[in-house]
Amino acid sequence: MKVVEKKNEWQEKTEEIDNILKNYKDDSSSLIEVLHKVQNLVGYLPKELQKKVANSLNTVPGDVSSVISFYSHFSEFPKGEYQIAICKGTACYVKGSQKIIEKIEDKYGISAGESTEDGKLSLEVVRCLGACGLAPVMTINGRAHGLLNPEKAVGIIEKYLNGEM
Numbered sequence: 001m002k003v004v005e006k007k008n009e010w011q012e013k014t015e016e017i018d019n020i021l022k023n024y025k026d027d028s029s030s031l032i033e034v035l036h037k038v039q040n041l042v043g044y045l046p047k048e049l050q051k052k053v054a055n056s057l058n059t060v061p062g063d064v065s066s067v068i069s070f071y072s073h074f075s076e077f078p079k080g081e082y083q084i085a086i087c088k089g090t091a092c093y094v095k096g097s098q099k100i101i102e103k104i105e106d107k108y109g110i111s112a113g114e115s116t117e118d119g120k121l122s123l124e125v126v127r128c129l130g131a132c133g134l135a136p137v138m139t140i141n142g143r144a145h146g147l148l149n150p151e152k153a154v155g156i157i158e159k160y161l162n163g164e165m
């Protein structure tokens with residue numbers, strides 16, 4: 001299984017995107033608001049679309065990309081039905097979250113920031129999830145699972161995939 005971005009899928013929504021953008025022409029101070037609206041419409045913010053937003057708001061793609069990286073709400077990739085977020089904050093890292101990430105990447109053929117081809121899973125690596133006492137921690141669709149090891153993490157993911165969670 002490999003990713004990811006279905007090419008040009010968003011271009012089917014060009015007219016609706018243009019309708020959003022025309023209300024903010026050259027208004028770079030509205031960047032976050034515009035990104036919210038566009039992501040709500042498209043589901044994610046691929047690079048080409050970021051360029052289009054940057055041009056319209058009269059800013060540079062680097063600024064758009066910085067905002068997207070800063071706010072975890074924004075995503076450059078389509079998210080899966082089950083959105084896995086693995087913590088790589090200090091407590092989780094020390095307790096082996098890297099091995100869990102590698103196991104998931106290996107088993108499902110995706111890297112951080114990618115989704116499986118069937119759209120079931122997406123993986124992101126995040127900073128402290130605020131549950132350090134349960135390190136290492138991952139969330140799936142916002143629900144926390146802690147005290148993980150690679151096998152346990154995959155076991156939990158399989159339960160989601162099998163509709164048991």
Ligand code: FES
Binds near residue numbers: 091129
């Ligand atoms: S470092 Fe992972 S939850 Fe805090």
